[in-house]
Amino acid sequence: MLKIEQVSKVFYPGTVNEKRALDYVNLEVSDGDFVTVVGSNGSGKSTLFNLIGGTFPVTGGKILLNGTDVTGKPEYKRAFTIGRIFQDPTVGTAAAMSIEDNMITAYKKGMKGLKISLNHVKREMFKNELKQLSMGLEERLKDNVGLLSGGQRQALTLLMTVLSRPKLLLLDEHTAALDPRNAQIVMDLTTQFIKKYQLSALMVTHNMQHAIQYGNRLIMMDEGNIILDLKEEEKKNLTVPKLVEMFKSIKNKEYSSDEDLLS
Amino acid sequence: MIEGIFVDGLIFSIMVLGVLITYRILDFPDLTTDGSFATGAAVATISIVNGLGLFPAILLATLAGAAAGIVTATIHNHLKVPGLLAGILTMTMLYSVNIRILGGRANVPLLRIETLYSRMPEQFSFLSEPWALLVGTLIIVIIVKLILDLFFRTDLGISIGALGSNEQMIVSMGINPRVLKVIGIAVSNGLIALSGGLLAQYQGFADANLGVGMVVQGLAAIMIGEFLFNTNKIFLISLRVIFGAIIYKGLMFFGRYYGYYINLTPSDLKLLTGILVIVSLVIAKTRNAASSADARKKAIKKNLALREHEEKKEIEHA
């Protein structure tokens, strides 16, 4: 599905602000993998997603999607395979347009033509899709998306993203901006859709419980490296204290010769 | 007299529809307008003078405007120049181009030659001349409006609207935003040039300076329209623009006509237009905040009512 080889990213190279955000990262994600990604602030999780998605170019390394090298491909071309959802619920939808206009744009990936696809058949279809969200949005097709709450908007973003049939989902703290109730609704929908459409997914979260509970694999990032990669069985037996313990022991090994750690 | 204001306003409204596309729908403040309006007038005039026929003349004018839009979009896309600067560049270059089109002159008359506006009184001979011009112009504007409404209901048109609202979403949907910008800005300047081509025929001459200040006048008309009613439907948005354009022309007419009582001269009108835009911005800002809060409240209310209704149904079921 996804293969990342020796990928690195340096921001502002050659200046005083030089920042190595990713440090020769390797990662392989198989079809159907649901990987949760944890790591402290600034450890490079979003940068990793931005490189996979094509927001900005890599400094070095290669990114392969389904066996094809996409390292030099622009973001909009990778979007045919990748569906991304961000923390900010306003990023995924067009506020100044109605729900149905948003959905028709998302219905099929790629450049649009002079066809009028939005008809009764499509509206019925959209209503049925929206019913899955149980938010009453099926009655509000003509309302502007800007009128929706953050939770409703993020749920709609999720629905639109899967409607456009990506193979890989990149979820960057996509429930972090929502209240606990809406976060749970969106999380439930996420797992439901991943199963239904047999998607592969990478999900960044700061919620350790979620990181353990969801998915079949967990990776931990630190200072631009993947320092932990737990699969299937290893992950099943994981608890939050165990995970914290693992993190500490890795950090200790790294710094065992480093006196600064004690100060 | 009053018919004249309407004809003026209607021709102007096609230009404002173009400005609407860039400023409101695409969120791309485009200054190509001042140049492409005159380009439309110049191309139409020269085509007519050279006997190309009325329909080819107006078509060529529109295409020339679209080409100017493509130049602006390309400068913006490929040199990563801000939209404003790209527009100013094209507009400046167009000034020279327009004089070239006009054969090295800044002004070319359309006298004693058949134009759309000399044809209209013949076409509608059952009407008096001013009314014939008004009806003829109205028909053109209605056709343009309907085509535009239809365009913005197509998948392509909707995605152009989405681009203006959220570029990231367009990229996420696998669409190259640059291509959409080229199309949108081309359509916009096509309309603007069409309007210029009509105005040249109505007033009987093309002038290289015809487009000066058009953008701001267009914005003023859009803002006046936005005071009339709130809507998110393209059919009503374009209608609102046409009303706004006519009202603007009416206001300017009264400014010119009665202005001298308070010592206003025609050269003060640009100042007044600017002030009008500023006042509109201030009012819109306060009103927008109020109305979006209001719309939000309404939506929540509707939602609650819906939920209650469903709960009732469920209870009845049980």
Ligand SMILES: Nc1ncnc2c1ncn2[C@@H]1O[C@H](COP(=O)(O)OP(=O)(O)OP(=O)(O)O)[C@@H](O)[C@H]1O
């Ligand atoms: N566009 C950018 N320009 C410059 N520096 C950046 C940019 N994006 C990220 N960085 C830097 O790269 C490092 C990694 O940032 P990144 O956003 O990937 O962290 P993260 O793991 O997503 O953190 P968080 O949990 O806070 O979201 C940080 O030091 C950040 O300041």
Ligand SMILES: [Mg+2]
């Ligand atoms: Mg992040």
